Amino acid sequence: MTRIRVELGEQAYNIHIDPDIGAQAADIRGCVMGNGVLIVTNETIAPLYLERTRDLFAGMGTGMKVDAHILPDGESYKTLGSYEAIIRDLLASRHNRNTTLVALGGGVVGDITGFVAATYQRGVNFIQMPTTLLAQVDSSVGGKTAVNHPLGKNMIGAFYQPVGVFIDTSTLTTLPARELSAGLAEVIKHGALADDAYFGWIETNIEALLALDPATVSRAIARSCEIKAEVVAVDERESGRRALLNLGHTFGHALEQTLGYGVWLHGEAVGTGLVMAADLSVRLGRLGLDDALRIKRLVAAAGLPVTPPQTSAETLLDAMAIDKKATDQGIRFVLLDGIGDAVLVDDVDHSVLLETLDAGPRLLSS
Amino acid sequence: MTRIRVELGEQAYNIHIDPDIGAQAADIRGCVMGNGVLIVTNETIAPLYLERTRDLFAGMGTGMKVDAHILPDGESYKTLGSYEAIIRDLLASRHNRNTTLVALGGGVVGDITGFVAATYQRGVNFIQMPTTLLAQVDSSVGGKTAVNHPLGKNMIGAFYQPVGVFIDTSTLTTLPARELSAGLAEVIKHGALADDAYFGWIETNIEALLALDPATVSRAIARSCEIKAEVVAVDERESGRRALLNLGHTFGHALEQTLGYGVWLHGEAVGTGLVMAADLSVRLGRLGLDDALRIKRLVAAAGLPVTPPQTSAETLLDAMAIDKKATDQGIRFVLLDGIGDAVLVDDVDHSVLLETLDAGPRLLSS
Numbered sequence: 001m002t003r004i005r006v007e008l009g010e011q012a013y014n015i016h017i018d019p020d021i022g023a024q025a026a027d028i029r030g031c032v033m034g035n036g037v038l039i040v041t042n043e044t045i046a047p048l049y050l051e052r053t054r055d056l057f058a059g060m061g062t063g064m065k066v067d068a069h070i071l072p073d074g075e076s077y078k079t080l081g082s083y084e085a086i087i088r089d090l091l092a093s094r095h096n097r098n099t100t101l102v103a104l105g106g107g108v109v110g111d112i113t114g115f116v117a118a119t120y121q122r123g124v125n126f127i128q129m130p131t132t133l134l135a136q137v138d139s140s141v142g143g144k145t146a147v148n149h150p151l152g153k154n155m156i157g158a159f160y161q162p163v164g165v166f167i168d169t170s171t172l173t174t175l176p177a178r179e180l181s182a183g184l185a186e187v188i189k190h191g192a193l194a195d196d197a198y199f200g201w202i203e204t205n206i207e208a209l210l211a212l213d214p215a216t217v218s219r220a221i222a223r224s225c226e227i228k229a230e231v232v233a234v235d236e237r238e239s240g241r242r243a244l245l246n247l248g249h250t251f252g253h254a255l256e257q258t259l260g261y262g263v264w265l266h267g268e269a270v271g272t273g274l275v276m277a278a279d280l281s282v283r284l285g286r287l288g289l290d291d292a293l294r295i296k297r298l299v300a301a302a303g304l305p306v307t308p309p310q311t312s313a314e315t316l317l318d319a320m321a322i323d324k325k326a327t328d329q330g331i332r333f334v335l336l337d338g339i340g341d342a343v344l345v346d347d348v349d350h351s352v353l354l355e356t357l358d359a360g361p362r363l364l365s366s
Numbered sequence: 367m368t369r370i371r372v373e374l375g376e377q378a379y380n381i382h383i384d385p386d387i388g389a390q391a392a393d394i395r396g397c398v399m400g401n402g403v404l405i406v407t408n409e410t411i412a413p414l415y416l417e418r419t420r421d422l423f424a425g426m427g428t429g430m431k432v433d434a435h436i437l438p439d440g441e442s443y444k445t446l447g448s449y450e451a452i453i454r455d456l457l458a459s460r461h462n463r464n465t466t467l468v469a470l471g472g473g474v475v476g477d478i479t480g481f482v483a484a485t486y487q488r489g490v491n492f493i494q495m496p497t498t499l500l501a502q503v504d505s506s507v508g509g510k511t512a513v514n515h516p517l518g519k520n521m522i523g524a525f526y527q528p529v530g531v532f533i534d535t536s537t538l539t540t541l542p543a544r545e546l547s548a549g550l551a552e553v554i555k556h557g558a559l560a561d562d563a564y565f566g567w568i569e570t571n572i573e574a575l576l577a578l579d580p581a582t583v584s585r586a587i588a589r590s591c592e593i594k595a596e597v598v599a600v601d602e603r604e605s606g607r608r609a610l611l612n613l614g615h616t617f618g619h620a621l622e623q624t625l626g627y628g629v630w631l632h633g634e635a636v637g638t639g640l641v642m643a644a645d646l647s648v649r650l651g652r653l654g655l656d657d658a659l660r661i662k663r664l665v666a667a668a669g670l671p672v673t674p675p676q677t678s679a680e681t682l683l684d685a686m687a688i689d690k691k692a693t694d695q696g697i698r699f700v701l702l703d704g705i706g707d708a709v710l711v712d713d714v715d716h717s718v719l720l721e722t723l724d725a726g727p728r729l730l731s732s
Contacts, residue, residue, distance in 0.1 A: 091515060118524060122511075122523045123525065144488065146488065154488075155486070156453060158524060237489070
């Protein structure tokens with residue numbers, strides 16, 4: 001088993017990576033506090049993994065109460081309504097402050113469950129058991145929790161750390177190809193923003209990753225978690241360096257919001273967002289065209305879109321202005337000075353930004 | 367001006383107490399970050415104090431955007447629905463992460479606004495400007511934020527500290543007598559749990575407090591804030607000592623929940639809850655009857671109820687079991703070993719508890 005430490009002082013925790021959930025049972029036991037557990041999952045994951053997960057917790061001792069809450073599947077259910085339904089379940093089943101919430105699923109399940117854990121009775125114990133690649137390499141690590149609001153994505157949430165993240169890599173065998181690709185968008189992002197050698201390794205191994213070669217997949221998850229853990233450890237609340245993890249996300253969120261949540265997967269929007277960030281970096285003279293094209297090719301090789309949907313620059317700009325990354329001075333962008341070398345830039349020339357937003361299928365191709 | 371420091375490391379802040387809000391303007395300015403402010407208040411407070419508060423913030427500089435959100439008045443509006451309405455306003459008016467939320471009102475306004483501040487875009491700047499005695503001596507200090515759920519009071523919330531608390535004691539002149547008494551319940555609680563000399567001082571000065579003698583009121587607010595600040599500083603998250611502040615509250619919450627929120631004011635329920643806690647302490651041989659009767663007399667002298675409404679012990683017990691203070695082992699009580707000497711007790715004998723719950727008008731009178 002691979003263990004990665006997220007160094008956050010009193011809130012430090014381990015990420016466990018193993019293709020056998022049984023091998024993680026003792027560590028999982030160590031993360032449960034009281035004698036109540038609520039597993040939150042969705043309609044897709046429940047038939048596959050709920051029973052064995054329920055058994056795992058129920059087997060921890062007599063008197064252990066294990067409940068489950070099954071959400072509908074999809075980003076469109078990442079709402080205050082779903083949040084309230086879980087809270088209602090917890091209260092109706094009399095879970096007290098010593099209960100443990102378990103997020104069994106992808107990013108949506110993890111984000112909602114984490115926000116419930118952050119706010120139920122002002123905060124209860126929380127375990128992440130991510131079952132999608134995106135959640136395993138990105139959203140389950142770092143303590144960002146949230147639900148969407150009709151007026152903006154992730155606008156309601158909290159920073160709240162889990163007590164442990166348990167990644168069973170064998171769950172990827174049941175993941176649809178489209179979602180596997182979506183997860184690879186974050187893997188590519190990690191290489192692009194922090195580690196050019198890792199980016200090169202991903203280029204070499206993209207076929208093995210898509211084929212779910214176990215050793216290759218485990219290595220990518222571990223390296224991505226390491227990169228994310230390092231960034232989060234120095235800047236949990238995103239006052240500085242953590243914002244680098246938003247590479248591709250300012251554009252990506254604008255695409256998601258413009259299209260409507262759920263039309264593109266988050267990772268697909270991030271994939272195109274990475275290409276747009278690379279395009280803007282080239283236009284601003286920061287990134288060489290060759291490196292930008294490597295990013296575009298790798299995003300495409302991962303099975304992700306590299307062209308934004310037809311929409312106006314004004315619509316995208318409008319969607320970006322409400323984004324959390326917007327400062328009082330304007331919109332803050334994560335740009336690249338090279339592969340593995342991301343920077344925060346506040347004063348992007350408006351006319352150059354419009355060129356990127358207007359480029360459409362001509363991104364990085366002019 | 368009196369300043370009291372709440373020692374919470376990076377989240378430390380000052381409580382400012384003064385009968386002239388103008389004298390606090392420079393300190394308030396120091397607590398604003400960006401160029402956006404949303405003042406949350408209610409229909410009762412808005413006609414009295416919103417305009418001058420709006421002017422105060424608007425006067426901080428050109429380009430300062432000052433919006434207001436006016437809630438209906440009352441505990442029954444401390445809901446997720448009110449919370450969502452504020453979030454919607456923030457998004458519609460494009461408040462970004464650098465915005466500042468200002469709670470202008472009593473405990474309900476403070477609790478909801480604090481929870482919005484804790485969770486809007488994962489946390490924004492927050493200022494408390496409490497206008498009721500209860501909020502000035504208790505709820506505005508310590509960072510507990512919450513909304514109610516139909517299945518339980520304060521079940522949804524977060525620990526989230528303000529950057530400053532600004533108490534304008536002159537606002538008490540417009541406070542209804544019933545709410546003044548409700549605030550005194552928390553003042554009496556502070557003496558009873560932590561400081562017998564302060565308790566004696568309250569006994570001596572209860573008439574001056576009810577008459578709003580300025581120096582006496584300021585002294586009570588300052589001493590109560592000090593007691594609360596000291597407890598919160600050593601145990602922000604209520605893993606131990608902070609639970610002592612719940613003296614009277616386990617009973618009080620059960621009364622509120624049984625009656626339905628809003629029938630009794632929170633402070634009224636706490637008043638009777640203090641008498642019930644004293645009664646239970648006497649029955650368990652912890653507290654002398656004389657001291658218990660001093661508490662009952664002072665609660666009554668403050669204009670608060672000292673007799674629970676007619677209800678069954680089972681109903682109250684049921685309401686307590688879902689309470690946050692309930693542990694896996696049972697219900698945790700704050701009891702008194704003397705005036706100024708509160709203790710946490712986990713293993714209260716069930717039959718003795720039932721005697722207190724069944725006593726009704728015979729509390730401390732047998």
